[in-house]
Amino acid sequence: MSNSTPKRHRKRVMQPTLADVAREAGVSAITVSRVLNSPDAVRPATRRRVESAIDKVGYVRNLLAGSLASASSRVIAAIVPSLSNVVFIEVINGLQSEFERHGYQILLGNTDYDLEREYQLVRTFLGWSPSALVITGLRHSDACRRILRQWEGPIAEIMELGEAIDLNIGLDHREAGRCMARHLVQKGYRRIAYVASRIALDYRAGLRYDGHREVLQDAGLEAPLLDMDQLSQFETGARALDEIVGLHPDADAIHFANDDLATGALLHANRQGIGIPEKIAIAGFNGLPIGRHVTPRLTTVVSPREAIGRMAARQIIARLEGEPVPRRSHDVGFILEVGGST
Amino acid sequence: MSNSTPKRHRKRVMQPTLADVAREAGVSAITVSRVLNSPDAVRPATRRRVESAIDKVGYVRNLLAGSLASASSRVIAAIVPSLSNVVFIEVINGLQSEFERHGYQILLGNTDYDLEREYQLVRTFLGWSPSALVITGLRHSDACRRILRQWEGPIAEIMELGEAIDLNIGLDHREAGRCMARHLVQKGYRRIAYVASRIALDYRAGLRYDGHREVLQDAGLEAPLLDMDQLSQFETGARALDEIVGLHPDADAIHFANDDLATGALLHANRQGIGIPEKIAIAGFNGLPIGRHVTPRLTTVVSPREAIGRMAARQIIARLEGEPVPRRSHDVGFILEVGGST
DNA sequence: AAACGTGATGTTAGCGCTACCATTATTTCT
DNA sequence: AGAAATAATGGTAGCGCTAACATCACGTTT
Numbered sequence: 001m002s003n004s005t006p007k008r009h010r011k012r013v014m015q016p017t018l019a020d021v022a023r024e025a026g027v028s029a030i031t032v033s034r035v036l037n038s039p040d041a042v043r044p045a046t047r048r049r050v051e052s053a054i055d056k057v058g059y060v061r062n063l064l065a066g067s068l069a070s071a072s073s074r075v076i077a078a079i080v081p082s083l084s085n086v087v088f089i090e091v092i093n094g095l096q097s098e099f100e101r102h103g104y105q106i107l108l109g110n111t112d113y114d115l116e117r118e119y120q121l122v123r124t125f126l127g128w129s130p131s132a133l134v135i136t137g138l139r140h141s142d143a144c145r146r147i148l149r150q151w152e153g154p155i156a157e158i159m160e161l162g163e164a165i166d167l168n169i170g171l172d173h174r175e176a177g178r179c180m181a182r183h184l185v186q187k188g189y190r191r192i193a194y195v196a197s198r199i200a201l202d203y204r205a206g207l208r209y210d211g212h213r214e215v216l217q218d219a220g221l222e223a224p225l226l227d228m229d230q231l232s233q234f235e236t237g238a239r240a241l242d243e244i245v246g247l248h249p250d251a252d253a254i255h256f257a258n259d260d261l262a263t264g265a266l267l268h269a270n271r272q273g274i275g276i277p278e279k280i281a282i283a284g285f286n287g288l289p290i291g292r293h294v295t296p297r298l299t300t301v302v303s304p305r306e307a308i309g310r311m312a313a314r315q316i317i318a319r320l321e322g323e324p325v326p327r328r329s330h331d332v333g334f335i336l337e338v339g340g341s342t
Numbered sequence: 343m344s345n346s347t348p349k350r351h352r353k354r355v356m357q358p359t360l361a362d363v364a365r366e367a368g369v370s371a372i373t374v375s376r377v378l379n380s381p382d383a384v385r386p387a388t389r390r391r392v393e394s395a396i397d398k399v400g401y402v403r404n405l406l407a408g409s410l411a412s413a414s415s416r417v418i419a420a421i422v423p424s425l426s427n428v429v430f431i432e433v434i435n436g437l438q439s440e441f442e443r444h445g446y447q448i449l450l451g452n453t454d455y456d457l458e459r460e461y462q463l464v465r466t467f468l469g470w471s472p473s474a475l476v477i478t479g480l481r482h483s484d485a486c487r488r489i490l491r492q493w494e495g496p497i498a499e500i501m502e503l504g505e506a507i508d509l510n511i512g513l514d515h516r517e518a519g520r521c522m523a524r525h526l527v528q529k530g531y532r533r534i535a536y537v538a539s540r541i542a543l544d545y546r547a548g549l550r551y552d553g554h555r556e557v558l559q560d561a562g563l564e565a566p567l568l569d570m571d572q573l574s575q576f577e578t579g580a581r582a583l584d585e586i587v588g589l590h591p592d593a594d595a596i597h598f599a600n601d602d603l604a605t606g607a608l609l610h611a612n613r614q615g616i617g618i619p620e621k622i623a624i625a626g627f628n629g630l631p632i633g634r635h636v637t638p639r640l641t642t643v644v645s646p647r648e649a650i651g652r653m654a655a656r657q658i659i660a661r662l663e664g665e666p667v668p669r670r671s672h673d674v675g676f677i678l679e680v681g682g683s684t
Numbered sequence: 685a686a687a688c689g690t691g692a693t694g695t696t697a698g699c700g701c702t703a704c705c706a707t708t709a710t711t712t713c714t
Numbered sequence: 715a716g717a718a719a720t721a722a723t724g725g726t727a728g729c730g731c732t733a734a735c736a737t738c739a740c741g742t743t744t
Contacts, residue, residue, distance in 0.1 A: 407730035
């Protein structure tokens with residue numbers, strides 16, 4: 001009557017199960033489960049017996065079954081708009097480093113800046129009963145926001161600050177844009193272009209532009225915008241520099257939406273013998289390491305990317321472990337780093 | 343007798359289930375399941391009825407339960423040694439782009455170059471009944487290799503070529519090392535240092551060094567190695583350049599284990615006014631975009647990183663969909679890209 | 685008209701685990 | 715020593731879904 005007689009149902013070519021371990025150790029399945037989940041609740045002698053049975057039969061626990069039964073999966077669903085952008089990688093890295101230590105796994109999703117895709121991803125991921133959800137940005141489709149609100153687990157919206165569903169970790173992009181614009185104006189630049197790429201998708205670059213424009217308008221200056229229709233990469237920055245020089249030959253500074261563009265422009269200027277900042281000043285955003293190694297050093301606004309990931313993780317873990325999480329919104333701030341490029 | 347009377351067991355504050363949808367649509371649960379999994383097996387009229395019931399009750403399918411019942415999860419476990427290294431990000435990006443399109447999710451793990459951690463990750467991930475497993479490299483602990491062999495799903499070992507458990511997609515690092523060394527020797531360099539960082543961990547850099555050394559020995563040259571004890575980043579490359587200039591003042595070329603180090607050194611040389619390649623030549627490995635934008639352009643060996651990810655994904659998908667997968671090993675090759683730095 | 689397909693839908697029995705409660709062993713107290 | 719408290723272990727019933735088989739409706743064949 002043991003399972004030597006295969007039930008007529010499913011084919012039984014599976015891995016050993018808890019029951020197999022239990023039989024081997026001469027205990028019940030639940031005891032084996034306890035050894036795995038709350039070892040202290042089992043007498044040391046029993047525990048050792050079970051542990052060696054686990055080794056002996058080569059047991060690998062089935063987390064699907066466990067999660068289904070306990071309605072908790074120790075999986076964190078993380079949704080980012082892009083994996084081509086180092087920024088999000090660093091955020092993920094920050095998440096990983098904290099979550100992994102606490103025994104959480106990361107299920108990774110990539111929306112490619114598409115809100116519909118984001119919605120689908122959220123739906124799918126919620127199907128895994130994740131312990132928590134980390135999602136980039138505050139803009140979601142209505143349907144998406146609806147199911148997010150309905151969901152009862154912790155949700156961290158990261159990168160930017162504002163009206164969040166639950167936890168919010170990020171920085172004020174508009175203020176970051178203002179900060180750099182102020183720096184440029186103060187340095188005496190007067191014909192300052194803003195260069196972004198696909199600003200409709202990367203709307204956080206748009207927020208920075210809004211801040212930038214405010215400051216320039218207050219200073220009585222124009223705020224021309226060049227929106228490139230290519231990915232933010234060195235090549236695009238180089239091309240943008242050429243375009244600006246062509247379109248606005250009198251421009252004396254370019255405020256780039258990010259360091260990739262800015263660095264591309266700066267290195268291009270190096271190659272072309274265009275003097276930075278004498279001929280034209282260049283500023284970026286993010287504070288990527290490369291900016292500190294080019295000549296001249298890139299002026300940029302440093303965003304604490306890994307810190308965002310780590311803080312989001314810590315907030316979530318605290319929440320999951322039942323600690324009170326007082327502030328729901330965390331401003332990680334930013335730092336203006338002035339190099340020789342402005 | 344319906345579940346309006348909550349069973350005395352678990353608290354029922356859950357999301358709506360298949361049964362709820364079924365009741366709403368006036369069909370059985372399995373029909374709803376069919377609408378979700380094989381819509382063509384359901385009459386269009388019924389299907390529409392079920393679909394609107396799904397919308398009405400706000401049903402989100404529980405993938406844990408489904409995966410447990412069907413023993414297939416559409417999750418791909420991907421294990422990389424580091425998330426700080428762009429190379430692996432690009433590989434993951436390649437995996438993502440293929441898998442996402444076929445409805446697979448990626449469960450991401452990071453070993454930090456630790457084989458014991460790799461083993462633990464593999465154990466945990468196998469507990470999710472993944473559809474397939476992608477793992478970086480061919481070196482694993484014995485215990486790890488044992489459970490991998492025992493597992494019946496597709497396993498792709500990526501990045502390097504050799505004795506693989508199942509699928510193998512990568513390139514011959516030793517040959518890549520040889521290739522660059524040959525280039526340097528042929529260009530007339532004679533005192534060539536190899537610089538890596540933490541070569542014991544990044545053993546693929548070690549394989550490239552082996553190839554490098556072979557060529558140099560054949561040419562009757564010495565092959566000094568400098569192994570930095572810091573992460574591969576610009577800073578470390580810069581420091582390495584200083585060290586080499588100090589230790590081997592007559593060195594005429596440096597073969598760096600990767601482009602991060604090489605670029606760091608090159609940009610440092612730019613700042614210090616050290617002539618590249620007149621004073622000393624610099625070569626890298628990977629073909630990161632930055633190398634094409636620095637002055638002079640970095641000589642490097644381009645590794646098709648995204649292609650590795652994509653090809654691994656395609657092989658796995660083919661296997662999962664029952665197509666015959668003829669070759670188990672795929673050499674994605676590499677390309678020597680000669681810039682002005684050598 | 686009876687027998688036979690075919691396609692759509694339903695019934696049942698698990699997938700492997702854990703929550704809940706019950707039971708038994710062990711320790712502590714009076 | 716016996717009662718009471720506590721610790722350790724076990725039995726049972728699901729978690730929500732799907733595989734396998736059963737059934738049913740309806741048209742087709744002989």
